[in-house]
Amino acid sequence: MKYLRQSNICFFFVPKLTTWLNQQDNTMDKTTEEKIYEAARRIFIIKGMEGARMQEIADEAGMNKALLHYYFRSKENLFKAVFKDTFTKFFIKVKDTLFSDISAKEKLVVFIDHYIDLIEANPYVPQFIINEINRDPEVLKSLMFESGVEPRKILELFLNEVQSTNLSKLDPRHIVISLLGMLIFPFVARPLLQMVYFNDDQEAYNKFLSERKEIVKNMILKFIEA
Amino acid sequence: MKYLRQSNICFFFVPKLTTWLNQQDNTMDKTTEEKIYEAARRIFIIKGMEGARMQEIADEAGMNKALLHYYFRSKENLFKAVFKDTFTKFFIKVKDTLFSDISAKEKLVVFIDHYIDLIEANPYVPQFIINEINRDPEVLKSLMFESGVEPRKILELFLNEVQSTNLSKLDPRHIVISLLGMLIFPFVARPLLQMVYFNDDQEAYNKFLSERKEIVKNMILKFIEA
DNA sequence: AAATAATTTAACCATTCAGTTAAATTATTT
DNA sequence: AAATAATTTAACTGAATGGTTAAATTATTT
Numbered sequence: 222m223k224y225l226r227q228s229n230i231c232f233f234f235v236p237k238l239t240t241w242l243n244q245q246d247n248t249m250d251k252t253t254e255e256k257i258y259e260a261a262r263r264i265f266i267i268k269g270m271e272g273a274r275m276q277e278i279a280d281e282a283g284m285n286k287a288l289l290h291y292y293f294r295s296k297e298n299l300f301k302a303v304f305k306d307t308f309t310k311f312f313i314k315v316k317d318t319l320f321s322d323i324s325a326k327e328k329l330v331v332f333i334d335h336y337i338d339l340i341e342a343n344p345y346v347p348q349f350i351i352n353e354i355n356r357d358p359e360v361l362k363s364l365m366f367e368s369g370v371e372p373r374k375i376l377e378l379f380l381n382e383v384q385s386t387n388l389s390k391l392d393p394r395h396i397v398i399s400l401l402g403m404l405i406f407p408f409v410a411r412p413l414l415q416m417v418y419f420n421d422d423q424e425a426y427n428k429f430l431s432e433r434k435e436i437v438k439n440m441i442l443k444f445i446e447a
Numbered sequence: 448m449k450y451l452r453q454s455n456i457c458f459f460f461v462p463k464l465t466t467w468l469n470q471q472d473n474t475m476d477k478t479t480e481e482k483i484y485e486a487a488r489r490i491f492i493i494k495g496m497e498g499a500r501m502q503e504i505a506d507e508a509g510m511n512k513a514l515l516h517y518y519f520r521s522k523e524n525l526f527k528a529v530f531k532d533t534f535t536k537f538f539i540k541v542k543d544t545l546f547s548d549i550s551a552k553e554k555l556v557v558f559i560d561h562y563i564d565l566i567e568a569n570p571y572v573p574q575f576i577i578n579e580i581n582r583d584p585e586v587l588k589s590l591m592f593e594s595g596v597e598p599r600k601i602l603e604l605f606l607n608e609v610q611s612t613n614l615s616k617l618d619p620r621h622i623v624i625s626l627l628g629m630l631i632f633p634f635v636a637r638p639l640l641q642m643v644y645f646n647d648d649q650e651a652y653n654k655f656l657s658e659r660k661e662i663v664k665n666m667i668l669k670f671i672e673a
Numbered sequence: 674a675a676a677t678a679a680t681t682t683a684a685c686c687a688t689t690c691a692g693t694t695a696a697a698t699t700a701t702t703t
Numbered sequence: 704a705a706a707t708a709a710t711t712t713a714a715c716t717g718a719a720t721g722g723t724t725a726a727a728t729t730a731t732t733t
Contacts (some may be wrong), residue, residue: 401640
């Protein structure tokens with residue numbers, strides 16, 4: 222049943238059962254469906270839901286446009302699969318660090334390391350996620366529900382830990398959100414910042430970004446040493 | 448000549464000469480053109496160039512869609528007028544603070560005050576500007592050219608001043624970009640942050656934002672006290 | 674008052690776009 | 704081998720969209 226994934230309950234990318242059983246597909250070749258998905262991901266991340274064209278995705282995948290509908294039923298379904306998968310990858314990283322067993326201070330340092338690596342590997346994704354959630358905040362609610370992640374638990378865990386270790390007198394959300402801003406903003410606003418502050422020099426901006434890991438760590442640790 | 452503004456050299460919103468001469472138009476009533484422009488601004492800022500519909504802008508202005516073309520010739524011209532005006536307002540604020548006569552330290556404090564006020568009054572504008580520049584980085588080059596602002600001079604002035612006062616051993620761009628991230632990101636990513644960290648409580652998030660002025664000042668001053 | 678210009682309107686056009694379909698092809702099952 | 708199912712394709716449909724136009728209305732000029 223090719224439209225199983227269009228259930229209103231669950232939007233996620235699942236390779237076909239026959240693909241899974243057929244070990245040959247776990248080699249160099251990807252299925253048609255996977256190719257479509259990955260082409261869609263590349264186009265949607267850059268152009269967003271409304272800017273992307275189904276024909277362009279089909280061209281990127283190297284196949285007929287009707288196949289997109291055959292496998293995913295609609296543009297919206299395809300987009301939701303891409304968004305959910307992408308968001309989950311980013312959010313899981315955050316959540317795993319937060320729920321790990323190390324100290325809050327170590328968590329921040331580890332988080333910065335992992336997060337910058339993640340953004341460097343996917344520089345357009347933060348804006349893609351922010352734009353989509355701003356376009357339709359309900360999508361975030363349904364994602365939280367589906368992933369079983371409760372924002373309140375994240376918040377409580379974080380507040381309790383920071384409070385118990387007395388790291389700082391500040392509301393820790395100021396620290397976290399400042400941290401996120403310092404990490405994400407230079408990637409999201411790159412064309413503007415590169416031109417205004419780096420003479421549109423791509424190499425110089427890359428160097429600037431690579432320096433940020435240590436600098437942001439130092440800044441954050443300075444914040445919390447109250 | 449109603450299409451004067453479509454010159455390739457200059458895109459800016461100018462009230463009609465007859466409007467200027469006719470003092471009555473400087474009262475409560477706005478011209479048709481101004482109404483279209485402001486409706487376009489409201490729609491473009493929220494939905495962007497591709498998401499906005501000309502019919503929707505016409506509806507927002509309360510008039511026939513053909514009038515949009517009569518006054519602005521095309522969707523793109525209308526958008527450019529809105530973008531240029533909006534960007535200029537934001538950028539002028541930054542530039543004025545930077546070129547003022549006070550010390551670098553005072554500049555940072557004043558900048559934070561002015562900038563948060565500006566963003567609070569126009570919460571969707573930062574993302575609007577970032578999205579458009581990311582969509583078409585060339586638009587920024589032409590805007591810089593038209594406004595006579597040279598990014599290099601901004602950079603040099605800033606670097607020289609920070610260097611001469613020996614505020615910090617850091618490359619000052621790290622400070623400025625961190626500052627911008629801490630200021631802008633909480634507005635740009637509001638739906639996400641509000642849900643994850645504030646239980647989707649709008650009042651709590653507003654309170655959080657109002658606290659940020661002082662907190663960001665303290666953080667920044669801590670950065671530069673080397 | 675008449676002529677001219679500017680503004681406004683309803684209706685329309687051409688293109689773009691997501692989505693659909695019948696038929697052909699390929700793969701799988703019996 | 705034949706039947707059945709899945710996949711793929713070229714062509715098409717209907718809606719949405721930016722843009723245009725002729726005509727009517729209003730404003731301004733002579």
